[in-house]
Amino acid sequence: MHVLAASWPLFHRVGGVILSRWAHFLAGITWIGLLYYFNFVQTPSFATFDAPARNESTSKLVPNALWWFRWGAMLTLLSGISILAFQDQFNSDYFKTPSGVSISTGILLALVMFSNVWFVIWPNQKVVIANATNVLGGGQADPAAAASARKGLLASRTNTLLSIPMLFFMAATSHFAPFHTSATSGKRGAFLGIMVLITAILELNGLGVFGTEPGGTRAILDKHKNTIITGFVYAAVLIVLFEVFFS
Numbered sequence: 001m002h003v004l005a006a007s008w009p010l011f012h013r014v015g016g017v018i019l020s021r022w023a024h025f026l027a028g029i030t031w032i033g034l035l036y037y038f039n040f041v042q043t044p045s046f047a048t049f050d051a052p053a054r055n056e057s058t059s060k061l062v063p064n065a066l067w068w069f070r071w072g073a074m075l076t077l078l079s080g081i082s083i084l085a086f087q088d089q090f091n092s093d094y095f096k097t098p099s100g101v102s103i104s105t106g107i108l109l110a111l112v113m114f115s116n117v118w119f120v121i122w123p124n125q126k127v128v129i130a131n132a133t134n135v136l137g138g139g140q141a142d143p144a145a146a147a148s149a150r151k152g153l154l155a156s157r158t159n160t161l162l163s164i165p166m167l168f169f170m171a172a173t174s175h176f177a178p179f180h181t182s183a184t185s186g187k188r189g190a191f192l193g194i195m196v197l198i199t200a201i202l203e204l205n206g207l208g209v210f211g212t213e214p215g216g217t218r219a220i221l222d223k224h225k226n227t228i229i230t231g232f233v234y235a236a237v238l239i240v241l242f243e244v245f246f247s
Ligand code: HEM
Pocket: 024, 025, 027, 028, 029, 031, 032, 076, 077, 078, 079, 080, 081, 083, 084, 087, 103, 106, 107, 110, 111, 114, 167, 170, 171, 172, 173, 174, 175
């Protein structure tokens, strides 16, 4: 008999961990794959469509894509929490270790992204979709639709930016952080404090708090190329800080 079947506690722990991780990767690629499709493929392509083609696509294609997108985000979150629960990481000093700080960083970035999906992108896209469907049926255009599209775009680009450091720290938890040394609570706090501060500024920018028109602080979001570069710069900053505080 296999060792996992021989011992229920071991099966529960190891089986639960691997099943949660499997679900987590499947859901994560569904979510982030669609995020990259929206940002790198759909938005630039739609900009070249004629209005009737864009309205038809927005009315009939975008709702399907957004269904998989937001429920992918939900399952990613739930399976991630399930990994933590099965690995018993809630019950120990795990979050004080370099791996614990790494997963805290990944999760914080992912939670900001999750909130953007459910509380910014989806509500604004509902306005955009309703407008496209209405116009397609011969109705009047909603003057608020353009502003909603812009708000959704800024949040979506912010998620693309944050996904780059987020995924580094998800993977770093088991494959990079364990090669580091534990730090004092002061150093851990400093790393997490700087990370929260920079993330908060990027998120406020993505919510349009500093303005919504192109240019200014939105320059990092106006073109997806700028967004990708900023994402890698932010990841590099966090990696260097991690090295400084945990070596
Ligand atoms: C939404 C909140 C999220 C939570 C609570 C969460 C939680 C976790 C946890 C607990 C782990 C295990 C870390 C370890 O012990 O090695 C993990 C790993 C991972 N997560 Fe997430 N995660 C979230 C979002 C995401 C997203 C959006 C992605 C994107 C694809 C993602 C991809 C991964 C990957 C690739 C790993 C690496 C596993 C490994 O290296 O073995 N996670 N996550």
